Amino acid sequence: MKRVEFFVAVLILAVCAGALWLSRPVAAAEPPNTPRAASDSNDGALFTAFVPVLRHPRCMNCHSKGDYPRQGDDSHRHTMDIRRGPAGFGVTAAKCSTCHQDHNLGNVHLPPGAPAWHLPSPSMPMIWEGLTDAQLCQSLKDPKQNQGRNLDQLVEHLTEDKLVAWGWNPGPGRTPVPIPHDEFSAKVKVWQAAGAPCPSR
Amino acid sequence: MIGFSVNGKRVDLDVDPSTPLLWVIREQLSLTGTKYGCGMAQCGACTVHINGEAVRSCVAPVSRAEGKSITTIEGLSPDLSHPLQRAWLEEDVPQCGYCQSGQLMSAAVLLREKPAPTDEDIDEAMTGNICRCGTYPRIRRAIHRAAEMVAKGGAR
Amino acid sequence: MIRRTVTRPTMNTSQIIADTGRRNFLKASVAASGGLLIGFRFPGVSAMAAESSGSTFMPNAFVRIGSDERVTVIVNHSEMGQGVYTSLPMLLAEELDADWTKVGFEPAPVDPKYNHPAFGMQMTGGSSSVWSGLEQFRxxxxxxxxxLIAAAAQQWNVDASTCRTESGAVLNGSNRKLTYGHLAAAAAKLPPPEHVQLKDPKTFKLIGKPIKRLDTPEKLNGKAEFGIDVKLPGMLTAVIARPPIFGAKMKSFDDAKARSMPGVRKIVAIPAGVAVIADTFWQAKVARDALRVEWDEGSMQNFDTSKMMQGFRERAKTPGTSVRKDGDADGALESAAKKIxxxxxxxxLSHLMxxxxxxxxxxxADSCEVWTGSQFQTIDRANAAKIAGLPPEKVQLHTTFLGGGFGRRANPQSxxxxxxxxxxxAAGTPVKVIWTREDDMAGGWYRPAFLHAIEGGVDASGNAVSWRSRLVGQSIMAGTLFAAMMMKGKEYDPASVEGVDDLPYAIPNVTVESHQAEVNVPVQWLRSVGHSHTAFAVECFVDELAAxxxxxxxxxxxxxxxKQPRHLGVLDLAAQKAGWDKPLPKGMGRGIAVHFAFGSYSAHVTEVSVTDGQVRVHRMVCAIDCGEYVNPGIIAAQTEGGAIFGASAALFQELTFENGRLQQTNFNTFPxxxxxxxxxxxxxxxxxQEKSGGIGEPGVPCAAPAIANAIFAATGKRIRRLPIRMTEAV
Structure with missing residues (x-):
């Protein structure tokens, strides 16, 4: 029974992922050194099943190019010349914590907040913008690009970290990430259980 | 009760913990140098230091101050001797003056972390502080001047 | 320098004794402090002032000298950043030969003695404080x-003419010296002089120098007291639920939830809305937000600024009320070689202090004290008295520092x-009403929206031969107590057309016409008033004619x-200092503008770049001619500040209405x-040495057109609507 459910789930995910794949511009080239072992028969469908969350502005606004955060569903550059800073926590008198609390504030347009509100550090900026799904998947798993996390730690980060979890509860006036949190967590764990396979391209 | 220190003095207050720190500072503690401008961290007039870091007190609940050390403009120096205050005097920066407490508190963090700030450093640190009178060119000059004072050892 | 000794003005008006029975020019009395207080009646009051007081001579009182050597200058204009608490004391201290380090300032109480010499009431506005106070304070x-000399001469038993003054003391010979503080009490017993000789400007020690502002120290340590900082024993704070649409009336309100919230003392309906009175601001604000108010939305519920502007466009196609007619602009247009x-x-626009x-x-029961940052003391006191049910004399209005004014705090209705x-x-206790930023922005009294249609032509040699301006917009004077005064004999509001009615260019055929729009959005003067929009239209159009x-x-x-030497002077100065002929890197452009306003001449040369539709202003070179000046440091600050104020409006600012509701709320949407x-x-x-002009406002008007003209130089595209959006450029 369990196996059947799992199989159906994978099938549905594959279809969804296919649709997503078609809707996205075709990647320029296959990334080099894609480990075959980690590529599943559905070509990364287990990963692409939860990728819409990662691609959502709530996540991408801090995982985008440049040394600054972005804002809004249009991902415009953060106003007030806010920068990543030496550790990802902003600069001098304009640190993230200058305006952001460890929780959201009650009204629209007030600064959103979560514990340790920050961007990735400049030494490991985790820029996802412009990556193909395959590249994104690889970079997520690469300890040299993910703050030294092994797969278990990565999954824990994706499913339990409070700043990541903010994406589901971004406060009034902001669109949350698209997949419900428990569903997202389940998908990440399914992906983990399957050996965290990445799309081949 | 929420306890913290303000300009070196310990205070314990019976106040709704969700009240913005700004209004506790202004109304309960009667330190009115910290100003209300927007209530949404847009203008910087309410900037204070919490454990030395610049914070917009209009959006920081007073609960955030628990056990911390708060510095307001009244505590920047006892006698206008902070290099920034001296530089502000020399450049005759303020016009209406309403935003200047926040400007100084932001600049103080900048100067501590970057004793010789570039124009870019100034942009990055000070862009969250609005001045409607348009004193920006003088603020910029005064920050550079304060940095020179510190470099020459002419100030604390 | 000394800081003001009192943060709230405590001077008792009875200390100022006006001797109306004598024709004496001046009257002294011993103030409570034992010092010298000079009462003063200024003969140069305008007819307007005389009308309002029923007397040609108005008593004034401007200086107090204490036995502690302090010289306190009582300033009848409000300090809103423009430097009057320094420049006006400088005038007085110059003639007094005061020791500048002992000079302080104090805001004047409300009293006809402190009326504006030109406007006949106590007020600050029109960039007029220094030129109107020049003679008065000197x-x-x-x-x-x-x-003080007379008192010293008496003590020494010498002739006054043998005495001299220097830095707060009277001197005689080589060894006799008495400080002003020592002489204060004796001087107070003497009759005032029938006539005084003013200094030769060549001997000025203060006037014309970039003296540091007196109010700077207290603005650097949080001590300066603004209206919002006033705290009285037992004071409560109120926040008001205000109509969401202009003209909406409160039908009913449900305060069940708000009433039970912590700190809330009273919730009352007042004409402005529903006031929540609480122990603290935050309690009042949170409870105000919890109120449920039902409004009768009234006639403005479908008001839409885009529809309004469409209406303005239609109206501009028809002739308006004639403001100026030189020659035959229409005829000259027809025969022009080229026209545009x-x-x-x-x-x-919001003032957004x-x-x-x-x-x-x-x-x-029998008195009322008001503390606020007012630009309109006489009117505010009178209006407060009306509501309090007291005669104006029973109302004391204390002018605090103003955290910016820009005209908003000079409201005809207070x-x-x-x-x-x-x-x-309703409160029954002292109470402070605070507007949230959102309340302030939605509260009206804006710079009116305007449309300015211009047609012009040049002859075959490229000489401008015709200019026809038609303006459509609301009058800021109509319906106010100033209408009769300002619009006397005119069928248009001069404030709507100022800056184009006096078009300085030598064009033989000029027509200026005005259409007054009737819109129920409250409008008012905003820094540089009509010039804030006429300079944009005029200086952009001159640029278009040049092209x-x-x-x-x-x-x-x-x-x-x-034939306009002072226009030419600032124009040349700005162009020369900016290096008008020096080439700029590709993608950049240089624009120029010149304008006369409030008695002063201003020119800007501005450099911009446009990248991916984003305009960046890199450099503004400003030239200013305000005639004889008092403090060049303050003049530079006002000119810079004015340029930034104008650039903010040009680049970013716009208030729009949809279904009667203002779409902008705070700095995030009105940057x-x-x-x-x-x-x-x-x-x-x-x-x-020309006649002194204003300085608070003249720096604003050139900013927008110089930026727009620079954009044309950079991109070949014209900006015809503010705020600037490259997507709308033509």
Whole structure:
């Protein structure tokens, strides 16, 4: 029974992922050194099943190019010349914590907040913008690009970290990430259980 | 009760913990140098230091101050001797003056972390502080001047 | 320098004894402190002032000298950043030969003695404080000095003419010296001089020097007291639920939830809305937000600014009320070799002072005290008295520092004062009403939106031969007590057309027409008033004419300004300092503008770049000629500040209405220029002995057209609507 459910789930995910794949511009080239072992028969469908969350502005606004955060569903550059800073926590008198609390504030347009509100550090900026799904998947798993996390730690980060979890509860006036949190967590764990396979391209 | 220190003095207050720190500072503690401008961290007039870091007190609940050390403009120096205050005097920066407490508190963090700030450093640190009178060119000059004072050892 | 000794004005008006029975020019009395207080009646009051008081002579009182050597200058204009608490004391201290380090200031109480010499009421506005106070403050200082000399001469038993003064002391011979503090009590017993001799400007020690502002120290340590900082024993704070649409009336309100919230003392309906009175601001604000108010939305519920502007466009196609007619503009247009037509549009603007509106009132059975940052003391006091049911003399209005004014705190209806008196009536305790930023922005009294349609033509040699301007917009005077005064004999509001009615260019055929729009959005003067939009239209259109004529925009203006030496002076100065002829890197452009306003001449040369539709202003070179000046440091600050104020409006600011509701709420939707957007600004002051002009406003008007013209130079595209959006450029 369990196996059947799992199989159906994978099938549905594959279809969804296919649709997503078609809707996205075709990647320029296959990334080099894609480990075959980690590529599943559905070509990364287990990963692409939860990728819409990662691609959502709530996540991408801090995982985008440049040394600054972005804002809004249009991902415009953060106003007030806010920068990543030496550790990802902003600069001098304009640190993230200058305006952001460890929780959201009650009204629209007030600064959103979560514990340790920050961007990735400049030494490991985790820029996802412009990556193909395959590249994104690889970079997520690469300890040299993910703050030294092994797969278990990565999954824990994706499913339990409070700043990541903010994406589901971004406060009034902001669109949350698209997949419900428990569903997202389940998908990440399914992906983990399957050996965290990445799309081949 | 929420306890913290303000300009070196310990205070314990019976106040709704969700009240913005700004209004506790202004109304309960009667330190009115910290100003209300927007209530949404847009203008910087309410900037204070919490454990030395610049914070917009209009959006920081007073609960955030628990056990911390708060510095307001009244505590920047006892006698206008902070290099920034001296530089502000020399450049005759303020016009209406309403935003200047926040400007100084932001600049103080900048100067501590970057004793010789570039124009870019100034942009990055000070862009969250609005001045409607348009004193920006003088603020910029005064920050550079304060940095020179510190470099020459002419100030604390 | 000394700080003001009192943060709230405590001077008792009875200390100022006005001797109306004598024809004496001056009157001294011993103040409670034992010092010398000079009462003063200024003969140069205008007819307007005389009308309002029923007397040609108005008593004034401007200086107090203590036995502690302190010289306190009582200033009848409000300090809102423009430097009057320094420049006016400088005038007095100059003639007094005071020791500048002992000079302080104090805001004047409300009293006809302190009326504006030209406007006949106590007020600050129109960039007029220094030129109107020039004689007043100098004479007051000179008179005080004469009496101090007389007192010293008496003590020494010498002839007064053998005495001299220097840095706060009277001197005689080589070894006799008495300080002003020592002489104060004796001088107070002497009759005031019949006549005083003012200094030869060549001997000025203070006037004309960039003296540091007296109010700077207290603005650097949090001590400066703004209206919002006033705290009285037992004071409560109120926040008001205000109509969401202009003209909406409160039908009913449900305060079940709000009433039970912590700190809430009273919730009352007042004409301005529903006031929540609580122990603290935050309690009042949270409870205010919890109120449920039902409004009768009234006639403005479908009001839409885009529809309004469409209506303005239609109206501009028809002739308006004639403002100026030189020659035959229509005829000259027909016969022009080339012609061009442009429609310029500007939006409603908010003053957006950093300190939101607020007012504190202590209302008692037979008295009322008001603390606020007012630009309109006489009117505010009278309006407060009306609501309090007291004669104006029973109302004391204390002027605090103003956290910016820009005209908003000079409200003909005293809206923010009147409502606070209403709240105080209900509160039964001292109460401070604070407007949230959102309340302040939605509260009206904006710079009106305007449309300015211009047609012009040049002859075959490229000479401008015709100009026809038609303006459509609301009058700021109509319906106010100023209408009769300002619009006397005119069928249009001069404030709507100022800056185009006096078009300085030598064009033989000029027509200016005005259409007054009736819109129920409250409008008012905002820094530089009509000039804030006329300069944009006029200076952009001159640029368009220059392009039509195939001429350099600077040289084109020069040719048309040959009979306007002061226009030409600032124009040349700005162009020369900016290096008008020096090439700029690709993608950048340089624009120029010149304008006369409030008695002063201003020119800007501005450099911009446009990248991916984003305009960046890199450099503004400003030239200013305000005639004889008092403090060039303050003039430079006002010129810079004015340029930034104008650039903020040009680049970012617009208030729009949809279904009667204002769409902007705070700095995020109505932005102000910030540090990283601020260009390099250079100010060059013309040094001459012309009549003094204003300085608070003249720096604003040139900003927008110089930026727009620079965009044309950079991109070949014209900006005809503010705020600037490259997507709308033509």
């Amino acid at each position: 004479q007051a200082g000179a008179a005080a000095r004469a009496m 037509e442009a429609v310029y549009e500007v939006p409603y 950093m300190e939101p509106l607020n007012c504190t009132v202590d209302l008692r 809206d923010f004062v009147v409502e606070a008196v209403h709240v105080a009536k 039509l004529a195939g001429k350099d925009p600077y040289q084109f203006r020069r040719a048309l300004l040959q 102000v220029m910030r540090m990283d957007e601020c260009p390099k600004i250079e100010t060059h002051i013309v040094n001459n």
